[in-house]
Amino acid sequence: VTATGREALRYGLQALRALGLRLTELAQMSPLSVATLKRHTRSLDPSLAAEGASLEKLSLQSKEALTLVWVHAIARGRPLAPPVPQRAFLDFFCSVCLTRSSRPSPSDGLVERDRTGGWPADLTEALVYGLQTCERGAGVCASAPARFAALLLALRVHPWEAYSFVIGEIAPQRWWVRTCLGCERDVVTEAASTRLCVPCRARSRRSTSHPMGAPGGPHLHRRSVTWT
Ligand SMILES: [Zn+2]
Numbered sequence: 001v002t003a004t005g006r007e008a009l010r011y012g013l014q015a016l017r018a019l020g021l022r023l024t025e026l027a028q029m030s031p032l033s034v035a036t037l038k039r040h041t042r043s044l045d046p047s048l049a050a051e052g053a054s055l056e057k058l059s060l061q062s063k064e065a066l067t068l069v070w071v072h073a074i075a076r077g078r079p080l081a082p083p084v085p086q087r088a089f090l091d092f093f094c095s096v097c098l099t100r101s102s103r104p105s106p107s108d109g110l111v112e113r114d115r116t117g118g119w120p121a122d123l124t125e126a127l128v129y130g131l132q133t134c135e136r137g138a139g140v141c142a143s144a145p146a147r148f149a150a151l152l153l154a155l156r157v158h159p160w161e162a163y164s165f166v167i168g169e170i171a172p173q174r175w176w177v178r179t180c181l182g183c184e185r186d187v188v189t190e191a192a193s194t195r196l197c198v199p200c201r202a203r204s205r206r207s208t209s210h211p212m213g214a215p216g217g218p219h220l221h222r223r224s225v226t227w228t
Pocket residue numbers: 094095096097098131134140141142143144
C-alpha cells in the first residue's frame with residue numbers, strides 16, 4: 001500500500017469509528033489486527049462523530065438500497081461464487097478487490113513505502129485515492145472503509161446494522177445475477193439455483209397461488225429485481 005492508499009485506508013477507518021463503530025466491531029470486519037486498527041483510529045473527525053449520533057435503524061428502503069449497491073456497484077452484475085472463506089468484509093466490499101484471489105496477510109495493510117501521500121479532504125477523495133490503490137493491486141482493500149462510511153452517511157444508517165445485514169442477507173452468497181431461462185433478461189435472484197424471473201416463474205407454475213412468493217412481511221429474499 002502506498003502512502004496515498006494508506007492514508008485513504010486510515011481516513012475510511014477513522015470515519016467508521018467516528019460514525020459509532022466500536023473497535024471490536026471494526027476488527028471483526030477488517031483484515032487488520034486490533035492493535036493496527038487502534039493505532040490508526042486514534043484521532044476522529046468531530047463533525048463525523050456528530051453525524052454518527054443521528055444515524056437511524058435500517059428501514060426496508062435502506063435494505064433494498066444496500067442490496068442494490070451490492071449487486072450493481074460491488075458485484076457489478078457478475079454471477080459470483082463466495083470469494084474466500086472468512087474473508088473480512090472491508091477487504092471485499094469493493095468491485096476491484098471482490099474477485100482478488102488471495103487473502104492478504106494482516107501485516108500487509110499499512111506498510112509504509114513512501115511519504116508522498118496526502119491526507120484526504122473528505123470521504124469522496126479517500127474513496128478515489130483508495131480505489132486507485134486497489135487498482136494497482138494493493139494487498140488490502142484501501143477503498144472499502146471509505147466506501148462503506150460514505151454509504152452509511154448517504155443512507156443514514158448505523159454501521160453495525162448495515163454490516164450485519166450485508167453479511168447475513170446479501171454478500172457474498174445470497175444474491176445472484178442470472179439470465180432468465182424464460183425471457184432471457186438479466187435478473188437478480190435470491191439463489192444460484194433460481195433461473196427464472198418472477199413473472200416467468202409465475203407463468204411456469206400456472207397456479208392460482210401467490211405469484212410473488214409468500215404474501216405478507218418483508219420479501220427481500222423472495223423478490224427478483226430486473227433491469228435491462
Ligand atoms: Zn479495494
